[in-house]
Amino acid sequence: MRDAFHENLDRISDELVEMTTMVGQAIERATTALLDADLSVAESVIAADDDIDEVRRQVDDRCVDLLARQQPVATDLRMVVTAMHMASDIERMGDLARHVAKVARRRYPSGAVPDDVAEIISAMENVAKRLVAKTGAAIADKDVHAAIEIAKDDDEMDELHRTIFNTLLSGEWSHGTESAVNLTLISRYYERFGDHAVAVADRIVYLVTGSYGTVDEGLVTNA
């Protein structure tokens, strides 16, 4: 049987994985709300974000409690600190899914995404879901190789983000300014979603290897 400290740490890890499942569902449903102009799905994503925030608070409280009661050092300490940072990033991924849902709600009953870019948004959703699934697996297994795959998947997200911007800036954008503004924000939300998955992956690399540095030295932001 594991000692009390590691049992608690396992529980924190489980909660982080649960958070990744929640944000995976959130980004999937937000994309549905967006592409189908579905108001009730949008509302449910927005409401469900409170649950993600709540689990994050639980993780934070459990971590602080663990630090206070067990006073871990070395790797054990680093794992607790890392868990808090990861919780912050995953919670933020939930916020970004909520933002996507809010654009869908704001534009309802119109759609926020012109038909000719819907396919790219679908592709971004798929990458986002893959990222979040791998993030959950990487947390559960403290797997550096999975973490490195996350960076590669995020390169795909960045590429899709660039495709959206190239479409917007091609000089042939025919859907008007409001649509351009919404698409700029939406694309940025998916791209940031990916960045936070990479941030979690970086943390796992740090945890396992003990050295800073990012698994993706490439394009971190589009800006």
Add this chain to the structure above:
Amino acid sequence: MRDAFHENLDRISDELVEMTTMVGQAIERATTALLDADLSVAESVIAADDDIDEVRRQVDDRCVDLLARQQPVATDLRMVVTAMHMASDIERMGDLARHVAKVARRRYPSGAVPDDVAEIISAMENVAKRLVAKTGAAIADKDVHAAIEIAKDDDEMDELHRTIFNTLLSGEWSHGTESAVNLTLISRYYERFGDHAVAVADRIVYLVTGSYGTVDEGLVTNA
């Protein structure tokens, strides 16, 4: 004389305040780069962001070291954990200033902001500088009232952000899609800069009062 723990904590606090000074300069210079289409200023903001990241790493390392060596509990523990969260938010404010500078660089030698919205961006810069100055003061003094003022200032930022969006969506936007896309991103960067100041303020409130909840229950994001 203070004990070793509190001396270390003071040093961490000083570094956080130093970070706020650095991001204050960054957002000021980024705005100059943007409004004056000044490439060398843009480059210097982008390069200087590494220094902010470095101080953040120092804060993190110092916090982990303090947890390991002094094993604080209760309020002392909460202060160390809070410092790590604050460092994360302030570092992100630096990233956002860098993003603004990158838009300026990408658009050079053209300007990224049409003349008729330059005034609103200047106003956003002023709010940003005020926010960051108050954030530094609130950290230094653990001042809940200053933290509450930060939320009010951020309401001003949100209002300016809405003004930009209303301008973009008025149906009278005459500067083309590329300009709309850039302005959408720029406005979002300033707005997020303000959000992170509020997040730091929330942390100060939590530190002092021991209860969660945000100093600004209003518009957290425009999305």
